[in-house]
Amino acid sequence: MCGICGIVRGERSGPPDPEVVERMSATLAHRGPDDSGVFHRGQVALAARRLSIIDLDHGHQPIANEDGSVVVVQNGEIYNYRELKRELEGAGHRFASDCDTEVLVHLYEEHGDAFVERLRGMFAIALWDEPQRRLLLARDRFGIKPLYYRAVDGELSFASELKAMLEQPGFSRTIDPEALAAYLAFNSIPAPLTIFAEARKLPQGHLLSWQDGVIKQVRYARPSPVAADRVRSGSADSLAAELREVLEDSIRAHLVADVPVGVLLSGGVDSGGITALAASQSREPLKTFSIGFEESGFDELDRARLVAERYGTDHHELVVRPDAVELLPRLVESFDEPFGDSSALPTYLVSELAAGEVKVALSGEGGDELFGGYYTYVADLLAPRVGRLAALAAPLAEALPSSDRRVGFDYKAKRFARGAKLPPLERHHAWKEIFAPPVRAALLGERNPGWDPVDLYRERYAETAGAEQLARMQDVDLGIYMADDLLVKTDRLSMANSLELRVPFLDQHVAEFAFSLPRAMRVRGFAKKRLLRKALAPLLPKEVVAGRKQGFSIPVAAWLRGPLEPFAREVLSAANLERQGCLDPATVQGLLDDHCSGREDLSRQLWGLIAFSLWFDRYAN
Numbered sequence: 001m002c003g004i005c006g007i008v009r010g011e012r013s014g015p016p017d018p019e020v021v022e023r024m025s026a027t028l029a030h031r032g033p034d035d036s037g038v039f040h041r042g043q044v045a046l047a048a049r050r051l052s053i054i055d056l057d058h059g060h061q062p063i064a065n066e067d068g069s070v071v072v073v074q075n076g077e078i079y080n081y082r083e084l085k086r087e088l089e090g091a092g093h094r095f096a097s098d099c100d101t102e103v104l105v106h107l108y109e110e111h112g113d114a115f116v117e118r119l120r121g122m123f124a125i126a127l128w129d130e131p132q133r134r135l136l137l138a139r140d141r142f143g144i145k146p147l148y149y150r151a152v153d154g155e156l157s158f159a160s161e162l163k164a165m166l167e168q169p170g171f172s173r174t175i176d177p178e179a180l181a182a183y184l185a186f187n188s189i190p191a192p193l194t195i196f197a198e199a200r201k202l203p204q205g206h207l208l209s210w211q212d213g214v215i216k217q218v219r220y221a222r223p224s225p226v227a228a229d230r231v232r233s234g235s236a237d238s239l240a241a242e243l244r245e246v247l248e249d250s251i252r253a254h255l256v257a258d259v260p261v262g263v264l265l266s267g268g269v270d271s272g273g274i275t276a277l278a279a280s281q282s283r284e285p286l287k288t289f290s291i292g293f294e295e296s297g298f299d300e301l302d303r304a305r306l307v308a309e310r311y312g313t314d315h316h317e318l319v320v321r322p323d324a325v326e327l328l329p330r331l332v333e334s335f336d337e338p339f340g341d342s343s344a345l346p347t348y349l350v351s352e353l354a355a356g357e358v359k360v361a362l363s364g365e366g367g368d369e370l371f372g373g374y375y376t377y378v379a380d381l382l383a384p385r386v387g388r389l390a391a392l393a394a395p396l397a398e399a400l401p402s403s404d405r406r407v408g409f410d411y412k413a414k415r416f417a418r419g420a421k422l423p424p425l426e427r428h429h430a431w432k433e434i435f436a437p438p439v440r441a442a443l444l445g446e447r448n449p450g451w452d453p454v455d456l457y458r459e460r461y462a463e464t465a466g467a468e469q470l471a472r473m474q475d476v477d478l479g480i481y482m483a484d485d486l487l488v489k490t491d492r493l494s495m496a497n498s499l500e501l502r503v504p505f506l507d508q509h510v511a512e513f514a515f516s517l518p519r520a521m522r523v524r525g526f527a528k529k530r531l532l533r534k535a536l537a538p539l540l541p542k543e544v545v546a547g548r549k550q551g552f553s554i555p556v557a558a559w560l561r562g563p564l565e566p567f568a569r570e571v572l573s574a575a576n577l578e579r580q581g582c583l584d585p586a587t588v589q590g591l592l593d594d595h596c597s598g599r600e601d602l603s604r605q606l607w608g609l610i611a612f613s614l615w616f617d618r619y620a621n
Helices: 018-026 081-090 100-118 177-186 236-254 269-281 301-310 324-335 344-355 367-371 375-392 394-398 409-419 424-430 437-447 454-462 469-495 508-514 530-539 556-560 565-571 574-580 585-596 603-620
Strands: 002-008 035-041 044-050 070-078 121-129 134-139 148-152 155-159 206-211 214-219 261-264 287-293 314-320 360-362 500-502
Touching: 002 018, 002 070, 002 121, 018 035, 018 044, 035 070, 044 070, 044 121, 070 100, 081 100, 100 121, 100 134, 100 206, 177 437, 177 469, 177 603, 236 269, 236 508, 236 530, 261 269, 261 344, 269 301, 269 367, 269 530, 287 301, 287 344, 301 314, 314 344, 324 344, 324 469, 324 603, 344 469, 367 469, 367 508, 367 530, 375 424, 375 469, 424 454, 424 469, 437 585, 454 469, 469 500, 556 585, 556 603, 565 585, 565 603, 574 585, 574 603, 585 603
Parallel strands: 261 287, 261 360, 287 314, 360 500
Antiparallel strands: 002 044, 002 155, 035 044, 070 121, 121 134, 134 206, 148 155, 206 214
16 A cells, blocks of 8 residues: 655656655655655656555565566555466566566556556556656546546646645645535535646546646446346345355455455444455454444444454454544544545544554445445335325424434434435435535535536436446445545545555455346345345354444534534634635524534534535645
């Protein structure tokens, strides 16, 4: 795992300033504290920070081919590098290390731009082709590893994190109004947008090339559901057995490392299954890590312990009542873009816990999107049948008092009633929308760009015409919510603690299998992740297999009506918001009052607004 950055300029513009690239690299030291390196030749400069995971002594980056004509830096891991290395050695290539990054230069020599299609792993890559005077940027097919870029006056710069881009002289911190609108809709900022108008994210599964100041971008991979008439047949038993084999293969690949590997164990079926399969393939007792909370209803430690005991893991857990006032600024520092998902807080804490014992950990992201684990999927299936009735009952739902419970009945009832009569995609978004369009417009005032962020959903949804309806919703979640919220969270907060986090569900073979399943194998009635639970049932305690989804969640609603309220009112004060000039103070004050009075649970919205205000003072000023 590493952090990468660099600059390439046209020949007439002169060479990049090496001091600027060094400063960019220094901001990424937390991503790679073990080693650093810079390649500077003519019009290009590349830099890397390394967290040593594979071939600890010989994996120094940047890495070049035999004659130095191709140079590469990489953030991530290539899990099939040994197979590729054997193939390349058979074709006559010579290797100086057993590092996965060195495979990239030789694979590029053999296959050109198509080399990325051969890679199984998580990666962001920058490759300089000296004879062609051409720079390539590539990002893995799921967007597990981040890559930002900036193109100005024929110059291209890039980095693993946006904070590195800010080190460039003349970088404009002008906020992109569309990105701000998207943040208010999603609590995160989807690719290709970034919060700054001058920078962009390379979308997942894309390859970008720069040559003589000309930039081209193509998509090389697109995991997606099969057509409805091509879904798998076969018995549940046979498909469950096949799924276990697919998962075993993925976890075997994700355990490749020259350092110990652990698991973040939440107590749910996804991380429990990963623990079970990883423990069976580990020579030493597997290390597992869990976080619990004092508040009832937000703690899964009992279920996590059942899995840990069954597989004899070296289990580490921490029961916390975190100081959100102290931790929120640290989270803001780690993200360097506004990020409003409150599960960031426990993710940071469990990453910090794991980093004290291991350099690499596995996590269960992707299981819900691929196998149908969210209650929103149940709502998607119920709405066509009871939507009209739910709309009639909307006034009753709106009258329900707000509770402090985790996603309480009142919250679900209000969300369902509001969205049930909308078209399929719009109602799917409505189940989890942060601010509805009228509230976004009130918050933004003159800054409102008049653009609907849900258009990003519509574009993704249109690409899967012909697939089953539910699979299309899962695909939207995989391509946007997963890539631009969950994976951003896991990457930044693990890397903030110099921990490499791997996600075995986000493997092309697992995704291909999941996207070929008929709907009933994923969701039927109120039963979610049906085939995944069946596949893992022989490996896990029944309390875990049948348990309700919870994951790393925190009691934000109660905190904002209690110990966190003074902090929230200070951060979101009219004076603060007027100084920042982005959000309407009166609208924000009304939202805060509505939540604290118990009229409605607006904890997700308020957490996002607090995160934005703190981010603005740290990065936008």
